[in-house]
Amino acid sequence: MAKQKKTDPRSSIRPTVAPHPARPTSLQAKAEAAAQSPKPGFSHLRITLWLPLVLLAVLIAFSFGFRNGFVDWDDSEYVFGNPYVLQPTGEHIRTLLQSVVALNYHPLTMVSLAGNSAWFGPGATSFIVTNTLIHLLNTVLVFGLAYQLSRQNQWVGLFVAALWGLHPMHVESVIWVSERKDVLYTLFFLSACLTYLRYRKTGTRSWLLSTFLLFVLACLSKAMAVVLPLVLLLLDYWESEKPGVQGWRKPSVWLEKLPFFGVAVFVGLVATNVQAGGDFHGWLLRIAEKKDAVGQEPFAARWLVYGSYGFMMYLIKLVAPFRLSAFYPYPENVRNIEPQHWLGPVVFLLVSGFALWHFFTAQKKSSRLVAFGLGFFLITIVLVLQFMTVGAAIMADRYSYLSYFGLLFLLVYGLFLYTEHSGSGQQFATSTLAAFAVLFFYLTTQQVQVWKNTETLWTNALRYYPDNDQMREGLGDYYGKQNRIDEAMQQFQAAVANGSARYHCYEGLGNVYGLKNDFPKALEMYDQALRMDSTKSDVYYNRGLTYNKVNRFSEALRDFNKALALVPEKDTVVLTARGFTYLQLKQYRESVSDYNRFLQYKPDDATAWHNRGVSRYYLGDRAGALADIRRAVALKPDYTEAQNNLRQLEQASQ
Numbered sequence: 001m002a003k004q005k006k007t008d009p010r011s012s013i014r015p016t017v018a019p020h021p022a023r024p025t026s027l028q029a030k031a032e033a034a035a036q037s038p039k040p041g042f043s044h045l046r047i048t049l050w051l052p053l054v055l056l057a058v059l060i061a062f063s064f065g066f067r068n069g070f071v072d073w074d075d076s077e078y079v080f081g082n083p084y085v086l087q088p089t090g091e092h093i094r095t096l097l098q099s100v101v102a103l104n105y106h107p108l109t110m111v112s113l114a115g116n117s118a119w120f121g122p123g124a125t126s127f128i129v130t131n132t133l134i135h136l137l138n139t140v141l142v143f144g145l146a147y148q149l150s151r152q153n154q155w156v157g158l159f160v161a162a163l164w165g166l167h168p169m170h171v172e173s174v175i176w177v178s179e180r181k182d183v184l185y186t187l188f189f190l191s192a193c194l195t196y197l198r199y200r201k202t203g204t205r206s207w208l209l210s211t212f213l214l215f216v217l218a219c220l221s222k223a224m225a226v227v228l229p230l231v232l233l234l235l236d237y238w239e240s241e242k243p244g245v246q247g248w249r250k251p252s253v254w255l256e257k258l259p260f261f262g263v264a265v266f267v268g269l270v271a272t273n274v275q276a277g278g279d280f281h282g283w284l285l286r287i288a289e290k291k292d293a294v295g296q297e298p299f300a301a302r303w304l305v306y307g308s309y310g311f312m313m314y315l316i317k318l319v320a321p322f323r324l325s326a327f328y329p330y331p332e333n334v335r336n337i338e339p340q341h342w343l344g345p346v347v348f349l350l351v352s353g354f355a356l357w358h359f360f361t362a363q364k365k366s367s368r369l370v371a372f373g374l375g376f377f378l379i380t381i382v383l384v385l386q387f388m389t390v391g392a393a394i395m396a397d398r399y400s401y402l403s404y405f406g407l408l409f410l411l412v413y414g415l416f417l418y419t420e421h422s423g424s425g426q427q428f429a430t431s432t433l434a435a436f437a438v439l440f441f442y443l444t445t446q447q448v449q450v451w452k453n454t455e456t457l458w459t460n461a462l463r464y465y466p467d468n469d470q471m472r473e474g475l476g477d478y479y480g481k482q483n484r485i486d487e488a489m490q491q492f493q494a495a496v497a498n499g500s501a502r503y504h505c506y507e508g509l510g511n512v513y514g515l516k517n518d519f520p521k522a523l524e525m526y527d528q529a530l531r532m533d534s535t536k537s538d539v540y541y542n543r544g545l546t547y548n549k550v551n552r553f554s555e556a557l558r559d560f561n562k563a564l565a566l567v568p569e570k571d572t573v574v575l576t577a578r579g580f581t582y583l584q585l586k587q588y589r590e591s592v593s594d595y596n597r598f599l600q601y602k603p604d605d606a607t608a609w610h611n612r613g614v615s616r617y618y619l620g621d622r623a624g625a626l627a628d629i630r631r632a633v634a635l636k637p638d639y640t641e642a643q644n645n646l647r648q649l650e651q652a653s654q
Contacts, residue, residue, distance in 0.1 A: 041436065042409045045371030047154050051143060054158060055136055058165040061441050062132045065421055070124045070184055072454045072478055073326070074178035077102045079113055079127065083572075086122050088114035099285045100274045102178070109181040127177040134183040139165035141190035142405055149238060150196050150413050159412045159433045164405060168321045168443040169222070172397040175451040185222035186402045188214045189231075196232055207650075208256060214258055229260035230379045237359075262562045264458035287569055307335050307387035309344030310395035314381065317400070318407050319439070324447055325461045328395045329468045330489075353379065366417055370456040373410025377403050392470060454478035469500035476508045480515070487620040488512050503532040507539050514546050522546050531592060537567040541574055548577070554583045574599045576608055583615050591615040606636035616646065625649060 022235040070080050078101060079085050084092040093131035096110040111560035113127065120126030120229070164170075173182040192214035199207035209399030211232070236253055273280045290442035310328075317324070331338055338369040354375035362368040380403040386394055419425030432576065448458045458475040466473060476491035489512045495505040510525035518643045528643075544559030564571060599605065615630030626649050632642040 021242070023159055027402075050154075050158055051140075051161070054143075054162045054165065055139060057162070057437075057441055058136060058139055058250065059132065059168055061444040062171075062174055064445045064450060066125055066129055066452060067172075067577075068128055068175060068448070068452045070177055070453075071232050071451060071457050071621070072481070073457070073474060074102050075174075075176075077123075078178045078180075079402075080124075081124065085110065085114045085117050088118045092551070095285065095287070098283070099287045100279060101287060103277065104181065104223065105273050105274050105280070105284060106181045106220065106222050108217060109184055109222065112184060112368065113177075113180055124177060127180070127375065128175055131177070131180055131183050133172050134180075134187055135170070137164070138183060138186050138190060141187070141194065144220060145190055145193055146409050147413070149409065149559060150416070153413070154432075155418065156413050156416050157195075159437070160408050162437045163408050163412070163433065164236060166437055166440040166444055167400075167404060168324060168440060168447045169397045169400045169404065171318055171324075171447040171451065172326065173401040175448050176398070181222040182398050182401050185218045185225045188218035188221060189225050189228060190405075192228060193219065193231065193235065196235060197239070200235070210244070211262075212259060216263060219263060219267045223267050224380075224383060226264040226267050227379050227383065229257050229264055230528065234372060234375050237375075238368060264408070269306065273324075279490045286557065295614060302337060302609075304345055304388050305341050306344070306394050307385040308346075308348035309341045309415075311351075311381070311385050313323075313345040313395055314400055314403075315347070315407075317397075318389055318404060318440055321443055321593070323464055323619065324397060324450070325464050326397075326450070326457050327461050327465070327468070328393050329465055329469060329470065330392065330394050344645065353435065354432055366414065369410060373406045373414075376406025376409070378406075380406065380583060382409055410441075416434070424543070466500050468503055469495035469502050473500075473502055473505050473508060476505075476512075480508065480511055485512055485515050496540055503529040503539070509538070510546070511542060513544070519546055519550050523550075535566060537563040540566070541577070542582070545577060548581060548584070551584075556581045572594070572595065576605070578616075579608070586618070588615040588618045594617065604635055606632040606639055606642065609635065610619055610639065610642045610645070617649070622649065622653065 023432065050294070059212050063125045070076075078080070082101070084096050084099070087182075093111060093114060096114060097107045099105075099107070099110065102111055106199050116127050139161050143157045145160035145173070147154065150156040169186035182341045192211045195207050195210045195214060199205075199211060209480055215228050218228065228511065236248065270284075274284065281287055313328075331341070351374060355371055355378065359371035359375065360366045362371055376384035381399055384399040402420065409515070414435070415429045416426075419429045436638060450456055451559075455478055458478070460469070461471045462475070472495040473492040476488045477489035477492060477497070481487070488508065489519070492505050492512060495502070495510065506525045506529040510522045510529065513519070513522035513525060523543065523546055526539055526546065529539045530543070533539075540559040540563040544556040544563065547556035547559060560574050560581060564574050564578075573593045575598040579598060580590045582588070582591035582594060592612055592615045598608050599612070602608065609628045610632035613625040613632065616622075616628060623627040629642050629646045629649065632639055633646055636642070
């Protein structure tokens with residue numbers, strides 16, 4: 001055996017040569033290596049150009065809606081008819097933090113709207129611009145999430161961001177002021193996804209804590225955020241080095257998410273209660289009339305058919321976003337399912353089964369991509385598919401806002417993986433996606449005009465659903481408020497002629513007949529509205545006003561009392577009318593009491609000062625009467641009746 005040569009350790013030290021990168025040993029490894037390295041056309045220098053251009057395109061597209069106004073569909077409850085938002089005092093902010101608005105508990109959304117009002121005034125523009133700026137931030141987050149999930153592929157990140165940011169289905173979430181909750185919760189939701197990815201990469205617990213805090217903020221913005229824990233599990237699935245669901249076998253994966261699931265369950269219980277018109281066992285306040293969001297139809301097999309049909313339409317409108325409407329009503333007769341609606345369950349079961357099959361059997365990246373993309377879409381939209389009927393719409397554009405990320409990521413990244421080894425294929429993919437981005441840009445500039453005002457909103461919807469009574473009701477209300485009485489009557493009459501079961505169509509007709517001084521017909525319509533729904537404060541109030549017009553003051557008083565009993569918060573509206581009724585009934589002390597309370601809210605109302613003065617005169621308080629009527633004349637110098645009464649009082653006191 002040869003003797004091994006003894007060497008000096010120091011003589012073995014040699015300068016090292018940088019090793020060649022390890023070569024991929026399989027097609028899958030090559031794909032991953034290719035995905036991780038930037039494409040030649042999208043270097044770091046170029047990305048600083050292309051991403052701002054995408055954001056500029058999004059800003060320009062939505063800027064066509066900056067001059068839009070409010071629409072009379074929830075915007076009154078959220079902003080222009082909500083004194084807590086229009087006058088954001090400290091006390092009002094505290095009220096907003098515990099209030100149910102439009103059957104939703106989303107205090108952070110309401111505080112953000114109050115902030116808009118405090119900083120920029122009550123006009124619609126600042127609210128729409130703020131929504132758009134949040135949408136721009138969300139587009140950046142979509143880029144960041146797609147970029148990270150695609151192994152830092154800039155091409156994928158850019159096109160997912162461009163298509164998501166410009167998609168016309170998202171106009172409703174951005175331009176409709178009431179949908180501040182949509183853009184705001186998505187901001188926190190996407191941020192939570194990114195911080196969670198950071199936590200997975202570094203293992204630093206502070207990133208997990210940040211994810212949890214962002215989740216809470218998302219839930220306080222909109223209850224739909226409760227699905228985030230499931231999305232975090234989906235991110236674990238996507239990022240895991242082990243195939244299938246093997247990465248979920250670690251107890252730590254589930255233990256770290258228990259606080260998330262706890263918050264989700266609690267928020268879900270609150271949301272379910274308030275959607276049914278509750279106040280969560282007295283913990284919350286309702287600052288608007290009680291409504292019921294959970295409908296009674298359809299039920300039994302129909303919930304599957306219509307929920308699935310809506311699901312199918314979201315898939316179709318992803319690539320063909322035409323015939324967009326603010327409202328997609330159920331068929332006129334929900335008891336008879338139309339043939340085309342049976343496609344819904346077929347598509348839903350096929351897509352869900354396809355996603356689940358890939359989810360449990362995935363070995364390749366393409367299969368995991370299918371499972372992730374479809375899984376993200378299903379998780380984030382399943383709560384608003386009409387399997388449990390909420391409202392009267394079969395679907396809504398706004399529900400696609402966050403959920404479309406999953407589908408767009410699937411399509412764009414899938415297209416990249418399919419064409420990455422073909423130069424011509426890559427060019428074709430780039431051209432195709434760019435063409436879709438241009439199409440979406442154009443359609444968005446058109447769709448924002450639909451939300452210009454209430455008239456354009458419902459006129460557009462009636463193009464596709466001309467027999468829908470809810471749309472005609474909304475359009476009739478708008479015309480009435482614009483003093484376009486004949487047009488309002490035409491809309492309400494058309495709804496009633498179609499057999500409308502909506503009480504407000506009859507109330508609207510009552511209002512129109514009242515404006516035309518046809519008080520008997522107005523009372524007939526109000527009676528019919530209350531036969532259909534006897535819980536509506538507004539109808540009692542409007543009927544009370546009509547009773548006053550025909551000198552039926554006792555009946556008017558009964559209606560005003562009923563209106564206040566149903567919604568005590570309406571005292572700012574009802575008190576002045578009831579005070580006048582008390583005055584006519586010669587119940588002067590009660591009249592003065594109502595006007596005292598009313599003037600605390602509206603101290604510049606000349607009529608209230610005058611009528612209180614008259615009541616005080618009949619109570620023998622001539623000095624008080626003189627002071628009140630003088631105040632009325634000071635506030636309204638051309639107030640003839642007040643001037644005459646003031647002259648008589650001054651002459652009598654001389």
